[in-house]
Amino acid sequence: xxxxxxxxxxxxxxxxxxxKRAVAFYEAGARNRLLAPFLELAQGSRKRLRRLEQARREGxxxxxxxxxxxxxxxxxxxxxxxxxxxxxxxKQARTLEETAARFYQDAASRMPIREVARLLxxxxxxxxxxxxxxxxxxxxxx
Amino acid sequence: MEYGILKNYIGGVWENSSSAEVLEVHNPATGEVIAxxxxxxxxxxxxAVAAAKxxxxxxxxxxxxxxxxxxxxxxxxxxEHFEELARTVTTEHGKILDEARGEVRRxxxxxxxxxxxxxxxxxxxxxxVASGIDEECVLQPLGVFCCIAPFNFPAMVPFWFLPYAVAxxxxxxxxxxxxxxxxxxxxxxxxxxxxxxxxxxNLVNGDRRVVDVLLAHPDVVGVSFVGxxxxxxYIYATATAHGxxxxxxxxxxxxxxxxxxxxxxxTVAAILTSAFGxxxxxxxxxxLVLAVGEVYEPLKExxxxxxxxxKVGSGLDESVQMGPVATRRALERIHGYIxxxxxxxxxxxxxxxxxxxxxxxxxxxxxPTIFDRVRPxxxxxxxxxxxxxxGIIPVADFEGALEVIENLPYGNAASLFTSSxxxxxxxxxxxxxxxxxxxxxxxxxxxxxxxxGMKQSFFGDLHGQGRDAIQFFTERKVVIxxxx
Numbered sequence: 001x002x003x004x005x006x007x008x009x010x011x012x013x014x015x016x017x018x019x020k021r022a023v024a025f026y027e028a029g030a031r032n033r034l035l036a037p038f039l040e041l042a043q044g045s046r047k048r049l050r051r052l053e054q055a056r057r058e059g060x061x062x063x064x065x066x067x068x069x070x071x072x073x074x075x076x077x078x079x080x081x082x083x084x085x086x087x088x089x090x091k092q093a094r095t096l097e098e099t100a101a102r103f104y105q106d107a108a109s110r111m112p113i114r115e116v117a118r119l120l121x122x123x124x125x126x127x128x129x130x131x132x133x134x135x136x137x138x139x140x141x142x
Numbered sequence: 143m144e145y146g147i148l149k150n151y152i153g154g155v156w157e158n159s160s161s162a163e164v165l166e167v168h169n170p171a172t173g174e175v176i177a178x179x180x181x182x183x184x185x186x187x188x189x190a191v192a193a194a195k196x197x198x199x200x201x202x203x204x205x206x207x208x209x210x211x212x213x214x215x216x217x218x219x220x221x222e223h224f225e226e227l228a229r230t231v232t233t234e235h236g237k238i239l240d241e242a243r244g245e246v247r248r249x250x251x252x253x254x255x256x257x258x259x260x261x262x263x264x265x266x267x268x269x270x271v272a273s274g275i276d277e278e279c280v281l282q283p284l285g286v287f288c289c290i291a292p293f294n295f296p297a298m299v300p301f302w303f304l305p306y307a308v309a310x311x312x313x314x315x316x317x318x319x320x321x322x323x324x325x326x327x328x329x330x331x332x333x334x335x336x337x338x339x340x341x342x343x344n345l346v347n348g349d350r351r352v353v354d355v356l357l358a359h360p361d362v363v364g365v366s367f368v369g370x371x372x373x374x375x376y377i378y379a380t381a382t383a384h385g386x387x388x389x390x391x392x393x394x395x396x397x398x399x400x401x402x403x404x405x406x407x408x409t410v411a412a413i414l415t416s417a418f419g420x421x422x423x424x425x426x427x428x429x430l431v432l433a434v435g436e437v438y439e440p441l442k443e444x445x446x447x448x449x450x451x452x453k454v455g456s457g458l459d460e461s462v463q464m465g466p467v468a469t470r471r472a473l474e475r476i477h478g479y480i481x482x483x484x485x486x487x488x489x490x491x492x493x494x495x496x497x498x499x500x501x502x503x504x505x506x507x508x509x510p511t512i513f514d515r516v517r518p519x520x521x522x523x524x525x526x527x528x529x530x531x532x533g534i535i536p537v538a539d540f541e542g543a544l545e546v547i548e549n550l551p552y553g554n555a556a557s558l559f560t561s562s563x564x565x566x567x568x569x570x571x572x573x574x575x576x577x578x579x580x581x582x583x584x585x586x587x588x589x590x591x592x593x594x595g596m597k598q599s600f601f602g603d604l605h606g607q608g609r610d611a612i613q614f615f616t617e618r619k620v621v622i623x624x625x626x
Contacts, residue, residue: 067411
């Protein structure tokens with residue numbers, strides 16, 4: 001089912017919900033070898049959440065509140081069923097970061113407000129770094 | 143009823159009005175009554191003025207730096223309650239959340255600018271204006287001011303004035319719109335939490351009867367108003383006849399001129415936002431598109447196509463791009479204008495009356511409406527509709543577009559869409575409108591600039607916001623000094 005991301009607020013709300021979900025995912029999965037890295041990622045997501053909420057408050061400019069087109073939240077749909085296995089959690093985390101990077105890149109390219117577009121680009125870049133940090137854990141060998 | 147009967151805020155105390163008369167406040171998306179607002183009694187208005195008058199001497203003596211700190215506290219509170227305020231605006235007015243957020247943001251920006259009052263309030267001086275004589279000019283507050291606010295920006299408009307007035311050392315009374323009074327109640331909860339001294343800021347609910355008491359009151363020194371032209375003219379005439387300062391920002395019929403060299407994609411997006419944002423209930427809304435030369439056909443086609451895709455519904459739904467109009471009466475008036483347009487021979491390309499929002503059958507919805515072949519003499523080209531109705535007037539050339547604008551009775555805003563610096567310069571130089579947009583559909587001045595207006599769109603000389611506000615809320619005293 002399509003999730004219309006056709007306004008500034010709809011895009012920011014989707015992003016905020018995404019980060020909330022990321023916080024919950026990393027906190028729930030923080031154990032064993034994933035304890036420290038997941039807690040760090042959860043903390044990072046909390047900061048990202050605050051930056052997005054700030055952007056929603058401060059980035060809105062009435063002069064350029066133009067409709068946004070071509071962005072559908074359904075394209076970034078992600079199932080994260082509860083896992084107990086570290087490797088499965090690690091794989092989910094990588095997918096989460098990759099999907100987030102894709103969403104933020106797409107959203108940035110359609111966002112008419114430059115400061116907010118820059119924020120979204122920055123978040124996409126961070127997601128790629130976060131995925132790299134997961135890769136460095138080398139859990140694939142588990 | 144979500145908000146109950148609204149209270150007045152007088153002398154630092156929330157109080158119930160003793161008035162037996164209350165008016166209903168509706169959620170325009172659902173048609174439900176969400177609050178009741180009292181028509182405050184003359185005695186209550188007098189008490190608000192008395193409280194403001196009593197607070198003035200001490201507040202005036204409070205150092206500007208200390209007054210600025212109240213602004214910082216208020217700003218922090220507004221940020222903290224930002225989403226709640228935006229949702230309140232949407233609930234009582236109908237505009238979509240993004241527009242409500244934009245409104246609250248602009249209110250906060252005025253608080254931020256007013257927080258600079260220690261610098262803004264500095265006068266100037268000169269030594270040796272004559273032999274051994276120095277001269278200085280100081281800015282001083284005057285006393286009790288009031289604001290008579292409109293329904294279309296219920297959170298923001300009083301904040302074009304209040305922060306500057308009180309930062310300058312005056313005391314203040316807000317009379318919110320009786321159609322959308324809830325947002326100001328919320329703002330005043332935050333003013334209360336910021337702990338302004340009792341009487342510095344006051345809120346009195348009501349309708350025209352409250353306004354008339356304020357306008358005639360000998361202790362009110364000035365009035366700020368935003369609303370329609372007939373009411374603005376009345377307020378200006380009445381206030382000035384009573385010896386008050388007055389600034390009355392009034393109606394509009396804003397033209398958006400599109401030249402053939404304008405990039406159509408972003409131009410269409412900007413026009414849509416201008417014409418249909420806040421369901422056309424902005425005094426900066428684009429109401430007429432003046433399509434110059436060969437741009438007329440492709441522009442018309444793309445406007446209709448894009449406008450027909452705008453999603454109409456409850457403003458609280460983030461995916462909605464246009465909310466309802468504020469009242470049933472407004473809806474009926476807009477329908478009347480559409481009928482009038484048809485009677486006068488305009489061609490209805492997109493009929494917003496056909497739009498239905500299934501979830502909210504009682505809501506005051508009307509979709510984007512576009513008339514083609516509008517002529518400048520038609521009613522829909524001359525009168526302010528204050529709804530999502532856009533008229534397209536084909537014009538032969540740039541000069542023809544300027545002539546249409548010049549002949550409009552209003553002078554609030556006008557925009558030009560072009561790639562030509564030469565035409566842009568001509569446009570901003572020659573057009574008699576207070577707010578000019580160049581490739582901007584909503585020429586909304588930020589808080590450091592005055593919200594201007596000319597012709598029948600403004601009565602007075604100093605506008606809201608920015609330096610104009612500082613001038614309006616102070617008087618200049620010149621001191622000439624010689625020491626023997």
